[in-house]
Amino acid sequence: MNKNEFLRQLEKELGILDKVERKELLDFYEERFYNGIYYENKTEQEVVLELEPPHVIARNILDQYGIKPKHVSRPEERYEGVKLGSIIWLGCVDLFLLSWIIPTLFGVTVAMFGAVLGYLPVFTLVIGEKSTYDVMIFWFLTGVFILLFNFALVILDLFIWTLKKSLKFHLDTFKVRRRAEFNKKMNRINVDGFIKKRKKLLSLKRLTFIAALLLVGIFGFRLAINADNIYGLYVNQISLTEIETYDASDDVLNSIPWTVDVDVDNMKIILVQSETNEIVVTREYQEEPIDFSMEINDVTHTISVMQEIEDNYWSFNLDINLEEILRMIKPDVITIAIPEGIVLQYTELETMNGTIKVVGMTMIELVINNVNGAVTVESVDVLTNITINSFNSNVQVEDSTGSGKLFVKTANGRISIAESDFQRYELDTENGRIYLEELNVENKDGVSLDAETSNGRIVLDNVYVGKVDLETSNGNIIYNNEDQSFDVDYSRNTGNGSTTGNVN
Amino acid sequence: MSTQLKKGVLEMVVLSKIAQKDSYGYDIYQYIDGYMVISESTIYPILRKLTKEGLCSTYLRESNEGPPRKYFKISRLGISRLGELKVDWKKFENVVNTLIRSDRYE
Numbered sequence: 001m002n003k004n005e006f007l008r009q010l011e012k013e014l015g016i017l018d019k020v021e022r023k024e025l026l027d028f029y030e031e032r033f034y035n036g037i038y039y040e041n042k043t044e045q046e047v048v049l050e051l052e053p054p055h056v057i058a059r060n061i062l063d064q065y066g067i068k069p070k071h072v073s074r075p076e077e078r079y080e081g082v083k084l085g086s087i088i089w090l091g092c093v094d095l096f097l098l099s100w101i102i103p104t105l106f107g108v109t110v111a112m113f114g115a116v117l118g119y120l121p122v123f124t125l126v127i128g129e130k131s132t133y134d135v136m137i138f139w140f141l142t143g144v145f146i147l148l149f150n151f152a153l154v155i156l157d158l159f160i161w162t163l164k165k166s167l168k169f170h171l172d173t174f175k176v177r178r179r180a181e182f183n184k185k186m187n188r189i190n191v192d193g194f195i196k197k198r199k200k201l202l203s204l205k206r207l208t209f210i211a212a213l214l215l216v217g218i219f220g221f222r223l224a225i226n227a228d229n230i231y232g233l234y235v236n237q238i239s240l241t242e243i244e245t246y247d248a249s250d251d252v253l254n255s256i257p258w259t260v261d262v263d264v265d266n267m268k269i270i271l272v273q274s275e276t277n278e279i280v281v282t283r284e285y286q287e288e289p290i291d292f293s294m295e296i297n298d299v300t301h302t303i304s305v306m307q308e309i310e311d312n313y314w315s316f317n318l319d320i321n322l323e324e325i326l327r328m329i330k331p332d333v334i335t336i337a338i339p340e341g342i343v344l345q346y347t348e349l350e351t352m353n354g355t356i357k358v359v360g361m362t363m364i365e366l367v368i369n370n371v372n373g374a375v376t377v378e379s380v381d382v383l384t385n386i387t388i389n390s391f392n393s394n395v396q397v398e399d400s401t402g403s404g405k406l407f408v409k410t411a412n413g414r415i416s417i418a419e420s421d422f423q424r425y426e427l428d429t430e431n432g433r434i435y436l437e438e439l440n441v442e443n444k445d446g447v448s449l450d451a452e453t454s455n456g457r458i459v460l461d462n463v464y465v466g467k468v469d470l471e472t473s474n475g476n477i478i479y480n481n482e483d484q485s486f487d488v489d490y491s492r493n494t495g496n497g498s499t500t501g502n503v504n
Numbered sequence: 505m506s507t508q509l510k511k512g513v514l515e516m517v518v519l520s521k522i523a524q525k526d527s528y529g530y531d532i533y534q535y536i537d538g539y540m541v542i543s544e545s546t547i548y549p550i551l552r553k554l555t556k557e558g559l560c561s562t563y564l565r566e567s568n569e570g571p572p573r574k575y576f577k578i579s580r581l582g583i584s585r586l587g588e589l590k591v592d593w594k595k596f597e598n599v600v601n602t603l604i605r606s607d608r609y610e
Contacts, residue, residue: 028551029548038571039567039569056545057545060543060545064550
């Protein structure tokens with residue numbers, strides 16, 4: 001500690017005294033330092049060591065004023081008046097920060113506990129007749145809700161903490177009497193502390209938490225391995241159907257192109273060939289979704305399936321109930337069947353959670369976007385490009401052609417392309433393998449192929465593309481061509497793995 | 505020596521030191537500390553109090569060795585107060601001695 005630190009700390013400790021008095025006392029100590037430094041050739045540190053520590057000095061001094069140390073512990077008990085500046089500052093904080101933080105936190109807290117109440121309908125699973133899967137789902141959800149409850153408690157504490165801090169801030173600004181005492185009492189209010197003080201409650205909380213983790217783990221795993229059966233079971237339970245049809249015979253005759261535009265939240269999308277000359281749009285569902293529209297427009301020749309997606313994820317719409325969860329397991333299915341003779345124009349399919357499947361189609365361009373759910377493109381001929389953007393999906397393209405580029409990007413999933421013919425390929429995944437098989441076999445006219453993965457192997461089998469660039473951080477690269485006379489400008493790079501194959 | 509006892513007489517002791525010769529704070533402390541061990545931090549509030557009550561006055565004295573120091577000089581009021589205190593102390597001393605002695609010989 002040097003002189004300035006010492007004096008500053010002493011000043012702080014003497015905060016209860018009025019300014020003039022404090023200043024005079026500090027002057028003594030300043031002089032005391034000069035005395036040591038200039039007259040006795042000591043360093044600041046040496047003087048500090050000679051002196052008592054600031055809090056002891058302060059206690060001695062205040063003792064002479066008849067002030068007991070316990071009154072001095074809080075610096076805010078100064079005798080100074082309320083400052084206008086700090087009131088304005090408080091006003092600003094109130095207006096711009098607390099005015100929305102407190103209601104928001106309150107809303108979130110209520111929503112969290114409301115979500116916990118969503119546990120009640122879970123009981124219907126085990127009342128009356130029940131299957132093994134019902135019981136499994138019941139225990140899994142019990143675990144989930146215990147974890148949710150724990151999380152809700154944390155949120156509640158956060159809310160209480162914010163309230164306390166803002167209350168203290170107000171009391172301090174207006175220098176309300178006895179606020180130190182009040183703050184102390186207030187500080188004791190919090191859920192975590194409440195539980196920690198009661199040993200039985202604490203051990204109960206810990207026990208249920210561990211149990212919840214186990215439940216989620218064990219039954220989650222069992223549910224996952226039985227996912228197909230469960231899917232079948234619940235799918236067969238409820239299924240409503242809505243069908244829209246349009247006789248497109250004339251359009252087939254006059255070869256009028258149509259446009260398909262699908263943009264939905266959590267639905268499975270299937271685009272297939274119709275067996276008749278009718279355009280058929282089918283929706284299988286359990287419950288009417290909000291803001292949903294499905295339309296075959298014979299003037300603009302457009303099929304559009306739209307859903308207003310709530311993009312505000314922070315609004316905490318946590319009205320979790322069993323139906324919502326079942327919907328995650330079993331999403332609505334949109335099936336669009338197009339007559340064989342109809343060529344589709346630019347086609348865009350977009351869903352958040354749901355698989356997308358396109359089979360047997362001729363179109364100008366295809367764009368697919370989703371987050372979760374497999375993407376399958378089969379027997380699709382495009383005039384230009386196919387673009388697939390996904391996040392957690394396996395992507396499979398088979399028996400398809402295009403004169404432009406096949407672009408696939410996914411973060412966690414496998415990419416497999418087979419028996420297809422495009423000019424350019426651009427394939428990119430973070431965690432997943434890339435399998436390429438029988439590409440451009442007939443014409444051997446592929447121009448370029450870029451395939452990149454961070455974790456996963458890359459396997460090429462009979463890929464006849466002029467320029468191939470393969471890159472993986474962890475995984476082997478294998479490239480074999482039956483026709484070895486085909487000349488490939490081949491570059492590859494693997495961080496941890498070997499490069500094998502008959503193409504070099 | 506008991507802190508409580510020291511406390512009661514400290515004001516008088518400080519005043520008498522100033523009466524002998526004008527002194528600065530640390531000097532007064534060192535002087536008294538040579539006879540009875542006291543805490544430095546008790547001296548300064550006393551000096552402040554004495555000044556405030558007009559029993560002594562202060563002035564800065566320049567020095568070649570370092571910054572000026574604040575010297576305490578006893579005032580006329582201080583001299584008379586010191587006289588009173590000394591009389592009181594004598595009386596007190598006698599009373600206490602008597603009490604202690606009677607205690608011992610009883």
